[in-house]
Amino acid sequence: MIPVVVVGAGPVGLSAALGLRARGLPVVVLEADPQDRERPGSRALFVHRETLALLDAMLPGLAAEITAYGRTWQTKRTLYRGREVYARTFPPPSGPPPFTSLRQVDTERFLRAACERAGVEFVWDAQVTDVRTTAHGVSLTCADGRRWSCGYAVAADGARSAVRRGLGIAMDGVEGEGFHVVVDVADVPGAELPLERVFHYEHPGVGGRSVMRVPFTGGFQVDLQCRDDDAQEEYGTEEAVRRWLPAVVGEAGGEGYGERILWVSTYRFLRKVAASFTDRYGRVLLAGEAAHLFPPFGARGMNSGVADAAAAADAVATGTKEAVARFAEVRRAAALFNSSAAGTALDHLRPRRRIVRVKQRAAAALAPVLPWCGSWLEHAPYGPRHGAPAVAGRKY
Template sequence: MEPVVVVGAGPVGLSAALGLRARGLPVTVLEADPEDRERPGSRALFVHRETLRLLDGMSPGLAAEITGYGRTWHTRRTLYRGREVYSRTFPPPSGPPPFTSLRQVDTERFLRGACARAGVEFVWGARVTGVRTCDEGVTLTGEDGRAWNAGYAVAADGARSAVRRELGIAMEGTRGEGFHVVVDVADVPGAELPLERVFHYEHPGVGGRSVMRVPFTGGFQVDLQCFDDDREEAYGTEDAVRRWLPSVVGDGYDGRILWVSTYRFLRKVAASFTDPHRRVLLAGEAAHLFPPFGARGMNSGIADAAAAAEAIAAGTAEAVDGFADVRRAAGLFNSEAAGIALGHLRPHRRIVRLRQRAAAALAPVLPSCGSWLEHAPYGPRHGAPAVAGGKY
């Protein structure tokens, strides 16, 4: 059997390696960082049920490991300018949970453990700088002169993918205005906040900026939506967060900050998910970049990884073409869905704000208005091309 090389040891690359090993293929993962790298921040929080099923198919028992550690909240709460407009508590599921919430570093820890058990080989400190494909396979070269020959490669090396760049594949899409601040905060022992997800439109404590709070194991994440003309140093530094955080979650947390980051909105999808020789398959952020609404990034990336492993195991150009067509269609759907959510969260048309204000006023007597305010920030879930095989 020809070996397969996976570039990138994030959750998508690790999932691709697991999917390939589940089909009996020898796999080497190349990662530019050293083995003892530190990965601060929650990054991707949610592993959805559909993703858990994919992972369990690659490594039986892995879903139980992840859900056993992660947290599943059962209450969704939405407020508008300090007043609750939606609240719903769901009973605990009788089967697998709809999602579990944990920091990405913990998800990667479980995936790496599964890879080790599956016999995946890792090469750390292997920064890829060259890619050459032909009808027979692919050769990847590193900055230190090392080379790896394989029948196929999966490029899961992130938004600045060196593999994609070397192949000359363009990213097509848009870059949005404004930025969000993401803060990871550790729980205060004995005084944990309620296990619920809270979205607050135009929070009065932060000057009308919208805020979301999401629990994860050991703490919670706060996402502050800044205005287009805000300066990052005024809201996105650790000192700045200490000033505004108490007005959002209460006193006692300004000293519990674990990580602060800012992000801007990119909606981009690769022009092709494979090279002309059908020997390299793009997955995850190497293939698409979405705003984080609806947890589409990592979950769609793991769906890419599962589909890539299936196509490589089939071993035909037709299978790789099928992968590229299906996953690009899914990427375009997710990009459009994230764009719809972005238009709701950062409305530039006055009519959208008026609709939100009217819905908030009517929510006490028309629950459907509150439900719309609850669901709109995540974009449409359904309507993905049927051939894509699911939400992602």
């Protein structure tokens, strides 16, 4: 019997495997996709300081590798209807940066290489279709009939987790109305945009829709907030993006970026949390999107998933049902906090109450004389960061 199987070779599964190897446990990772799979799109950009610390504890030096490749900026700007209401430039950090920004495909590349160095075994084209648990272990069956028996399994197989479904664990939550368009754009050589994160409330160049621009290594990401009655073909296709993208980057010269589009996708604000993060025997531990779904705003998804992975590795290494139960309790509390925080952010980003829109307009008007008003407009779209007592003050 294999001690531990990790299902899913995304950033969360790779982190779980690396954490388990750091504790001396043999690990097999089952991944449904082939080894040469292509993973388009950024999905997650920010790897935050807490996450970097967790990864470095699994493999010393890994955080420095990721940080050296990613981009960290010191300037943040917020505008309201084209007028700047907040701008701040921080000094370069003297120690580990608060975050680094790189496409998820690159984060996975670093994590996979780290896992290979640590001796993690990968099995590709291994789509798990059935899971059974007992007090003594886990049995996993793949689509091609292969079966795996293990003492524990970490399910990191994403939002459509076959493991979670096989265990009959429900996902509870809500889906926000309207949609966002997310676009990865490569830099134009010699005409790179300033190294800063910019958020526009009601950008006049895109019909009063809010938009955020974030740099990553080799380019930048644009997140456009569409209205409830917008049609996806008008804003969410590559052809449509080519029409509105120049207005978004026009302040720095929008020409040429329409031909530098790497990836276009749409998403809705999903906020869902699994009813339990483990099975009744404490043999399967859910992590990442197998356990919770958060919107990209606030960078809660992958960062909380890596925290899940680290906690799962600790619980499995301890090897008791009580340790797994504690993992499930603490990480579910963190997920519920993050879901609530994302809901707070959504109420600000897509205000349903007139009073919220009035407060935003008033804050924008007063920002030149009351800087805290601009600071509120800057921070509100991301939701609160601290306040989950069950996770000892951690962000995620």
